[in-house]
Amino acid sequence: MATLGVIIGNRGFFPAHLCESGRRDILRALEQEGIKSVTLPVEASRFGAVESLAEAQKCADLFKAHREEIDGVLVTLPNFGDERAVANALRWAGLNVPVLIHAFNDDAGKMSIRDRRDSFCGKMSVCNNLRQYRIPYSLTRLHTVPPNDPLFRADLRRFAATCNVVRRLKNARIGAIGARPAAFNTVRYSEKLLEASGITVETLDLSEALGWARRMKDDEADLKAKLGAIQGYTNVSGIPRESLMKMAKLGVALDRWMRDKQLTATAIQCWTALEEFYGVVPCTLMSMMSNNLLPSACETDIAGLLGMYVLQAASGEPAALLDWNNNFNGDPNKGVVFHCSNLPKAFFSTQKMDYQEIIAGTVGKENTYGTIVGRISPGPFTYCR
Numbered sequence: 248m249a250t251l252g253v254i255i256g257n258r259g260f261f262p263a264h265l266c267e268s269g270r271r272d273i274l275r276a277l278e279q280e281g282i283k284s285v286t287l288p289v290e291a292s293r294f295g296a297v298e299s300l301a302e303a304q305k306c307a308d309l310f311k312a313h314r315e316e317i318d319g320v321l322v323t324l325p326n327f328g329d330e331r332a333v334a335n336a337l338r339w340a341g342l343n344v345p346v347l348i349h350a351f352n353d354d355a356g357k358m359s360i361r362d363r364r365d366s367f368c369g370k371m372s373v374c375n376n377l378r379q380y381r382i383p384y385s386l387t388r389l390h391t392v393p394p395n396d397p398l399f400r401a402d403l404r405r406f407a408a409t410c411n412v413v414r415r416l417k418n419a420r421i422g423a424i425g426a427r428p429a430a431f432n433t434v435r436y437s438e439k440l441l442e443a444s445g446i447t448v449e450t451l452d453l454s455e456a457l458g459w460a461r462r463m464k465d466d467e468a469d470l471k472a473k474l475g476a477i478q479g480y481t482n483v484s485g486i487p488r489e490s491l492m493k494m495a496k497l498g499v500a501l502d503r504w505m506r507d508k509q510l511t512a513t514a515i516q517c518w519t520a521l522e523e524f525y526g527v528v529p530c531t532l533m534s535m536m537s538n539n540l541l542p543s544a545c546e547t548d549i550a551g552l553l554g555m556y557v558l559q560a561a562s563g564e565p566a567a568l569l570d571w572n573n574n575f576n577g578d579p580n581k582g583v584v585f586h587c588s589n590l591p592k593a594f595f596s597t598q599k600m601d602y603q604e605i606i607a608g609t610v611g612k613e614n615t616y617g618t619i620v621g622r623i624s625p626g627p628f629t630y631c632r
Contacts, residue, residue, distance in 0.1 A: 256328025269325025327369035425516025
């Protein structure tokens, strides 16, 4: 559940009673969408709105006191609002979170001085000031919109998802296991650029992971639990016991390393060293992690992993890394996506464990057990790269 700081704008010579009803309506909308709110209490200012310099400071202090809770800020304008007060409250709070600007719409039948909002113009003034202050912001799809409008509710849900993505990426810790496949220049990336954005990459030499797996005793409790988890996750009929044990040992080694380094996502050098020198593919282990909302990408593809991470944070559901492989006959609006295959179980209509046919031609079938084979369930999808 997201928590939003809420700034209710006001401007003295516009109808202040609109702030009272506007506050009630916007807070009700947030509650109905399951979004928590932090806003000035009504006793702190007129209707809990922000207009003066002192009220902007009060709002900023409140937001700073709830810094660890607030995922984003919603600015709502029941009337024109004071653009400087809004900008100052955001600057002084220093939260560095997403901001959404909302404005109530006027009723053409209520355009007297008692009920006229002028929020349409006030929103442009607030946005202009935020640009001057270099504070990024998002907009609702309609320039003015009532809080009970389905379009605004969709805007709120989308904004809450955006806030979750930003929160998850801040101070994210992800693991890179092994070097990228030598031929794949396309997955190059800069650790320094990611670190500058608050994303830390922990590296692990593949030989270390394989060393930990090889010296693991067959009777270890963690190993037995992992083997049972693999067998419970997918149909393993026809898979050699030795291959299942190798997968389980590698899985335990990776689990321990991720716990020790406090990692929430991984990208793995999935071929061909693992198959040549250890004798399994890691696809099932990666599928299980992604299905448990710990996304895992192939080919040490950190950029692809971050795409998975973003989609998962936005949707709250597992994400997958796929290749956009083929055209679909002569239809330019269709294509074939494929992978070989570490997709999470949630993606499939049917699936089972098998050997990896593509790599088997190089290293032998006996060294490639552990892939997940099946057909993706039909339905809409969102892609991100």
